[in-house]
Amino acid sequence: MIFSQNAGSGRQREGASLPRRRSPWISSFAMILPSLILLMIFYFYPMMKLLPQSIYEDHAFTLQYFQHIFSEPVYIKTLLRTIWLCLATTAINFILGYPVAYLLSIVKSKTAGAIMTIILLSLWTSLLVRTYSWMVILQRTGVVNSFLLALGIVSEPVQIMYTPAAVLIGMVHILLPYMILPIYSVLRSIDKNLSLAAMSLGASRTKAFLRVTLPLSVPGIASGILLVFIQSLGFYVTPMLLGGAQTLVASGLIDRQIFTFLDWSFGSALGVILLLITVLFLGVFDRFFGMDSLQKRLV
Amino acid sequence: MRTRISRFDRRPVWLYIVCGLVLFFLIMPVLIIIPMSFGGSDFLEFPPSSFSLRWYRDFFSNPKWLNAAWNSLRIAVCTMVLACTLGISAALGITSKTMKKGGKVFNVILLLPMILPSIIVAISMYMVYGQWKLIGTYTGMVLAHTCLAIPMVVTLTAASLYGVDSNLYDAARSLGATHFTAVRKIVLPLIRPAILTSMLFAFVTSFDESVVSVFIARRNTATLPKLMFDSLKYEVSPAISAISSLLIFATLAVFCLRFVINAKKEAAHEKVH
Numbered sequence: 174m175i176f177s178q179n180a181g182s183g184r185q186r187e188g189a190s191l192p193r194r195r196s197p198w199i200s201s202f203a204m205i206l207p208s209l210i211l212l213m214i215f216y217f218y219p220m221m222k223l224l225p226q227s228i229y230e231d232h233a234f235t236l237q238y239f240q241h242i243f244s245e246p247v248y249i250k251t252l253l254r255t256i257w258l259c260l261a262t263t264a265i266n267f268i269l270g271y272p273v274a275y276l277l278s279i280v281k282s283k284t285a286g287a288i289m290t291i292i293l294l295s296l297w298t299s300l301l302v303r304t305y306s307w308m309v310i311l312q313r314t315g316v317v318n319s320f321l322l323a324l325g326i327v328s329e330p331v332q333i334m335y336t337p338a339a340v341l342i343g344m345v346h347i348l349l350p351y352m353i354l355p356i357y358s359v360l361r362s363i364d365k366n367l368s369l370a371a372m373s374l375g376a377s378r379t380k381a382f383l384r385v386t387l388p389l390s391v392p393g394i395a396s397g398i399l400l401v402f403i404q405s406l407g408f409y410v411t412p413m414l415l416g417g418a419q420t421l422v423a424s425g426l427i428d429r430q431i432f433t434f435l436d437w438s439f440g441s442a443l444g445v446i447l448l449l450i451t452v453l454f455l456g457v458f459d460r461f462f463g464m465d466s467l468q469k470r471l472v
Numbered sequence: 473m474r475t476r477i478s479r480f481d482r483r484p485v486w487l488y489i490v491c492g493l494v495l496f497f498l499i500m501p502v503l504i505i506i507p508m509s510f511g512g513s514d515f516l517e518f519p520p521s522s523f524s525l526r527w528y529r530d531f532f533s534n535p536k537w538l539n540a541a542w543n544s545l546r547i548a549v550c551t552m553v554l555a556c557t558l559g560i561s562a563a564l565g566i567t568s569k570t571m572k573k574g575g576k577v578f579n580v581i582l583l584l585p586m587i588l589p590s591i592i593v594a595i596s597m598y599m600v601y602g603q604w605k606l607i608g609t610y611t612g613m614v615l616a617h618t619c620l621a622i623p624m625v626v627t628l629t630a631a632s633l634y635g636v637d638s639n640l641y642d643a644a645r646s647l648g649a650t651h652f653t654a655v656r657k658i659v660l661p662l663i664r665p666a667i668l669t670s671m672l673f674a675f676v677t678s679f680d681e682s683v684v685s686v687f688i689a690r691r692n693t694a695t696l697p698k699l700m701f702d703s704l705k706y707e708v709s710p711a712i713s714a715i716s717s718l719l720i721f722a723t724l725a726v727f728c729l730r731f732v733i734n735a736k737k738e739a740a741h742e743k744v745h
Binding site: 200203207209212216270272294298303304306307310314378399403407410423424428431448451455469472 | 484487488494495497498499502504505516518558561562564566568570576578579581582585589593594596597598600601616618619622627628630676679686696704705712716719720724726727
């Protein structure tokens with residue numbers, strides 16, 4: 174979905190698959206191996222190094238860094254702020270994204286194509302460009318403030334930059350496509366006759382939606398929530414630029430520990446906490462929907 | 473059907489209004505930046521009071537920015553080649569029937585770099601690449617970006633491979649082709665549109681990558697996103713609007729390219745069926 178533009182076309186064909194009998198298991202494995210080795214060495218190995226880094230001090234086991242995080246009110250506050258911002262981003266994205274996904278699934282394919290172009294154009298615009306746009310729009314002399322001043326709603330510029338609101342606006346804007354696309358991918362595969370049948374049996378439009386379409390779209394909603402929440406947890410560029418030091422989130426705290434205080438162990442411990450939250454979410458998702466279903470929602 | 477139960481088919485007006493507003497929210501920032509980049513004032517203003525190309529001139533006469541653009545381009549091309557070679561090969565392996573259950577596990581492993589939070593990736597790479605002397609090198613940048621681009625390539629190519637009729641491969645094999653000949657002569661040409669799209673996305677993934685680059689790039693290997701981030705940390709300069717607009721124009725160009733590829737994809741589909 175994130176890649177394809179064939180809005181409105183039907184479900185993807187599945188089942189038929191490539192090399193069947195003659196090529197043995199080992200030759201297929203050999204084709205996966207190079208990617209696997211590269212990722213293991215240059216992606217997963219560094220990530221796994223975070224754990225020993227955070228729990229060993231001179232080759233002795235210690236939990237002091239984790240204790241440090243949870244004993245310092247400032248750090249707890251930052252972690253809670255991060256989680257709060259991520260949950261808010263996810264919730265707002267769901268509220269804004271579901272109607273768009275729903276509309277996409279019921280309009281003619283030409284209209285859907287136009288809507289899709291807007292969504293994908295936004296998604297594929299550089300993250301820094303989008304963050305920069307929001308800095309320009311939200312700053313003291315920015316578009317929002319000029320607008321409010323011109324209308325006489327406020328008498329002097331409102332401080333929006335460097336507040337949680339600015340971070341929230343930026344994160345919602347950047348992650349919105351990740352909510353819309355998986356939900357749409359499920360909605361368009363739902364048989365329209367089901368809700369028509371419900372309505373012909375006397376259900377109102379609202380009831381048919383709440384009892385038929387909405388429950389059937391749960392896998393898409395779950396994928397959207399997973400993608401948005403996990404990505405927002407690790408957001409770095411946008412909170413750093415829109416929130417600054419006043420609205421510090423976990424990624425900014427990690428950055429500060431490593432670059433300002435050169436405290437690798439403490440930074441790693443924070444990274445491990447974020448990773449644990451991520452793994453927890455992925456585990457729950459895998460248990461109920463299966464990780465491989467996520468991939469289907471992306472194409 | 474539609475005429476008979478048109479009562480059920482009426483779409484609520486508020487849905488259109490809400491969606492219109494959301495779509496405006498999505499596209500507005502992009503639309504605001506372009507006119508601003510042509511402003512002549514020292515400050516950012518919207519709408520601009522005078523027209524000028526000074527920010528574009530600034531960009532094209534500043535060796536630091538030009539070098540960053542050149543770096544971005546070089547690293548993105550290398551990433552594209554590496555990620556597509558490895559990723560397409562992996563997708564062929566994963567979609568093969570012989571993989572059975574194991575394929576799923578590998579699939580998830582190859583998908584993870586697309587999902588895991590970027591800050592964790594960035595600090596862990598910064599730490600370990602530092603020990604390996606890869607910080608501030610092109611090799612380090614290309615390797616890191618390749619890890620992030622492989623999931624895109626695998627996902628895209630695998631999806632297309634599932635749609636290929638396996639009888640075509642079997643027919644080639646039964647006529648005496650080896651596995652690799654059959655893949656090269658039959659399967660790969662059939663998924664060519666997906667391969668082109670994969671190349672495009674691998675390129676864009678690297679070109680746009682910011683978080684890991686901010687950590688592991690140094691002055692000489694700085695890419696555009698890294699330089700933009702560093703300069704925006706200190707001030708919201710109007711000069712960035714010109715670069716941003718250029719990037720938006722590049723995205724638009726990529727979009728047009730994708731339309732062409734998609735058209736080809738449809739043509740290819742018609743040929744098969």
